Amino acid sequence: MSTIVLLLITGLGLGALYFLVASGLSLIYGLMGILNFAHGSFLTLGAFAGWELARRMGGDSWVTLFASMAAGAAVGAIVAAATEFLLIRRLYNRHIEQVLVTVGLALASVALFDGIWGTDPIYVTGPAWFAETTEILGARVPNDRFVLIAVAVLVLIAMVLFLRLTRYGLIIRAGVENRAMVTALGIDVRKAFTLVFAIGGAAAGLGGVLASHYFGYVSPQLGGSLLIFAFIVTVIGGLGSLTGAAVASVVVAVLQQFANYYLGGTGDLVVVLLLAVVLLVRPSGLVGRLA
Amino acid sequence: MTDRPVLAVEHLTFTIGGAHIIDDVTLEVPQGEMLGVIGPNGAGKTTLFNLISGVVRPTSGRILMEGKDVSATAIHTRARAGLGRTFQTSSLFPALTALENVRLAAQVRLGAPISIVRFPRATDDATRAARAGLDEVGLSHHAETEAGVLSHGDKRKLEIAMLLATDPRVILLDEPMAGVASGDVAGLSEVIHHVHTSGRTVLMVEHHMDVVLGLVDRVAVMHHGQLLACDTPAAVMADAAVQSAYLGEPL
Numbered sequence: 001m002s003t004i005v006l007l008l009i010t011g012l013g014l015g016a017l018y019f020l021v022a023s024g025l026s027l028i029y030g031l032m033g034i035l036n037f038a039h040g041s042f043l044t045l046g047a048f049a050g051w052e053l054a055r056r057m058g059g060d061s062w063v064t065l066f067a068s069m070a071a072g073a074a075v076g077a078i079v080a081a082a083t084e085f086l087l088i089r090r091l092y093n094r095h096i097e098q099v100l101v102t103v104g105l106a107l108a109s110v111a112l113f114d115g116i117w118g119t120d121p122i123y124v125t126g127p128a129w130f131a132e133t134t135e136i137l138g139a140r141v142p143n144d145r146f147v148l149i150a151v152a153v154l155v156l157i158a159m160v161l162f163l164r165l166t167r168y169g170l171i172i173r174a175g176v177e178n179r180a181m182v183t184a185l186g187i188d189v190r191k192a193f194t195l196v197f198a199i200g201g202a203a204a205g206l207g208g209v210l211a212s213h214y215f216g217y218v219s220p221q222l223g224g225s226l227l228i229f230a231f232i233v234t235v236i237g238g239l240g241s242l243t244g245a246a247v248a249s250v251v252v253a254v255l256q257q258f259a260n261y262y263l264g265g266t267g268d269l270v271v272v273l274l275l276a277v278v279l280l281v282r283p284s285g286l287v288g289r290l291a
Numbered sequence: 292m293t294d295r296p297v298l299a300v301e302h303l304t305f306t307i308g309g310a311h312i313i314d315d316v317t318l319e320v321p322q323g324e325m326l327g328v329i330g331p332n333g334a335g336k337t338t339l340f341n342l343i344s345g346v347v348r349p350t351s352g353r354i355l356m357e358g359k360d361v362s363a364t365a366i367h368t369r370a371r372a373g374l375g376r377t378f379q380t381s382s383l384f385p386a387l388t389a390l391e392n393v394r395l396a397a398q399v400r401l402g403a404p405i406s407i408v409r410f411p412r413a414t415d416d417a418t419r420a421a422r423a424g425l426d427e428v429g430l431s432h433h434a435e436t437e438a439g440v441l442s443h444g445d446k447r448k449l450e451i452a453m454l455l456a457t458d459p460r461v462i463l464l465d466e467p468m469a470g471v472a473s474g475d476v477a478g479l480s481e482v483i484h485h486v487h488t489s490g491r492t493v494l495m496v497e498h499h500m501d502v503v504l505g506l507v508d509r510v511a512v513m514h515h516g517q518l519l520a521c522d523t524p525a526a527v528m529a530d531a532a533v534q535s536a537y538l539g540e541p542l
Binding site: 167170171173174177178181182185186187 | 371
């Protein structure tokens with residue numbers, strides 16, 4: 001029983017990370033039809049920004065943790081918005097070029113991070129409470145998992161409220177359905193494009209800081225390894241669907257944890273099999289609808 | 292009818308590869324009039340709407356809105372000058388609620404502030420305008436219904452509500468009855484009649500002759516890109532040229 005609880009909560013924690021990356025991917029694809037392969041770089045950069053700030057602030061306090069999360073989100077948002085504004089904007093509806101540019105950006109940024117911070121993992125420490133465990137139904141669960149889950153839930157709620165209740169949220173939801181018609185109404189959707197990139201980048205940057213605490217280190221490869229699973233989550237959840245991304249994040253991560261434990265480390269294989277099954281049975285994903 | 296016409300076209304001509312799609316059409320629409328545009332398929336009715344709304348530019352001739360030449364201006368410039376139109380194909384967002392569809396259109400007119408964190412209250416201008424638009428077409432009870440599940444007739448009403456939310460003075464309706472179940476025609480006619488009697492100028496392309504004749508002040512008859520006649524329904528029906536050229540035989 002305790003093993004199941006531990007696997008479940010750890011899976012939820014990993015799912016939280018997947019969601020923070022996949023939510024942005026899904027929104028960006030839904031509105032603009034762009035597969036953003038550079039999204040992992042936003043995460044990595046957010047993680048390094050958070051670590052650099054934490055290093056300077058010193059101490060492993062909660063204040064440092066929250067400040068580094070804010071820094072990661074801010075850097076992610078700024079870099080993502082700049083990417084959209086300077087590169088992607090010129091390439092709308094040119095899908096091959098978009099893939100080339102975002103893949104190129106991902107490769108170049110990893111090389112840049114290697115150059116700045118080196119190829120070795122940099123170990124990070126959070127507040128002392130992070131290193132402790134909490135006992136739930138006999139399972140000793142590392143405390144950082146709870147923070148991950150709470151932050152992801154808050155981000156999901158904030159995104160849903162933003163999409164449901166704000167003027168730009170309405171434009172984005174309408175744009176996901178029919179971008180041409182939004183333009184025909186006389187609305188400048190380019191602002192919404194930049195905004196969606198900034199939101200996705202902020203979530204990824206935040207995810208980067210949290211990922212560095214989950215795995216215990218920062219490295220230039222951090223974003224790339226999470227990006228693959230985030231793409232799988234996005235496809236399983238339904239491209240363009242936020243709630244789909246949330247549901248798929250949990251399903252994929254929990255399944256991965258259980259398969260790794262009970263089926264001899266075959267978690268990644270099981271996830272790919274799940275992807276294949278979903279593509280065969282429900283090609284539009286679990287939830288074919290935004291928010 | 293002594294006012295300056297709210298909309299006028301002068302010697303409007305549109306050719307594609309030498310073929311006259313619209314051929315020297317001159318027409319004046321006074322403020323508050325409802326004008327039906329009829330004619331067989333290919334007569335140039337929708338092209339006339341496309342020229343007036345700015346989707347295509349005329350080969351020659353002028354389009355005047357309240358005396359100002361708008362022939363060379365863009366679609367959204369004319370829309371801002373008070374010209375609104377519907378299209379033959381549905382232009383709704385099916386997954387958004389009826390209210391959200393109209394709100395989106397209202398936002399265009401009222402302008403969305405840069406602030407992305409300020410939540411619009413239920414009483415903000417765009418929502419108020421949207422609710423008023425829904426009320427005007429009799430769809431208030433469907434405010435929270437997803438547009439995609441509405442009946443065809445209600446979808447057309449919703450498009451008209453979206454149009455009204457942008458506060459146009461001149462409205463172009465392109466076949467509003469197309470695809471609408473016969474049981475819904477009367478209700479939709481009533482909505483269009485109300486849109487007109489509330490002071491707006493309306494031009495309507497429509498194939499349902501009984502609908503056209505029951506609603507409009509005047510009928511413009513198009514044939515091979517030319518304006519054959521433009522008069523009251525009774526006078527047009529009695530016109531020998533219309534009867535022989537378009538209707539084929541006396542009615």
